[in-house]
Amino acid sequence: MGNETPLTRLLARPSAPSGPAQEPPGLKQLNVVVSGTESDAHTWNLVFLQLLLEESGHRVHNLGPCVPATLLAQECARLRPDLLVLGTVNGHGTEDALTAIEQLRGPGAPVGMPVVIGGKLSTSDRGRRDAERLLSAGFDAVYSDDPAVIGEFTSFVRALAVGRP
Numbered sequence: 001m002g003n004e005t006p007l008t009r010l011l012a013r014p015s016a017p018s019g020p021a022q023e024p025p026g027l028k029q030l031n032v033v034v035s036g037t038e039s040d041a042h043t044w045n046l047v048f049l050q051l052l053l054e055e056s057g058h059r060v061h062n063l064g065p066c067v068p069a070t071l072l073a074q075e076c077a078r079l080r081p082d083l084l085v086l087g088t089v090n091g092h093g094t095e096d097a098l099t100a101i102e103q104l105r106g107p108g109a110p111v112g113m114p115v116v117i118g119g120k121l122s123t124s125d126r127g128r129r130d131a132e133r134l135l136s137a138g139f140d141a142v143y144s145d146d147p148a149v150i151g152e153f154t155s156f157v158r159a160l161a162v163g164r165p
Helices: 006-012 044-055 069-079 093-104 127-137 147-161
Strands: 031-036 059-062 083-088 115-119 141-143
Touching (some): 031 044, 044 059, 083 093, 093 115, 093 127, 115 147, 127 141, 141 147
Parallel strands (some): 031 059, 115 141
């Protein structure tokens, strides 16, 4: 078909099976909280994370955008998740996340709860320095806004699901 475009090739592909993808036996279903940072009003990144996690068989509580650090900590204390995933797009993720992690690692917070963040952490080019600050403050993993890190994130989640953080 000489007139085929990438769009027509995409539309001609057979449909994927419906329903969530099932992980191999032996993986625990995680209880995951997904949230935006306090100043970040973006939502599609959170929807993407929710769908990615649900398709891997996990239960997800999506708190949405613009969640204040105190509310985030209260919800994590109430829900007792196996993992908290913060997503940020607006470039102020580092500062918001530093405030949040103080609350999340404080008194009354779930002990040992893994906390990760990903997205656009800063409006400058200091990504590595920001990641180091976040890790030092108590984050378990920091993911850049590079789409290639999705595999690293899903590997981290899978390791939690088999009991190897």
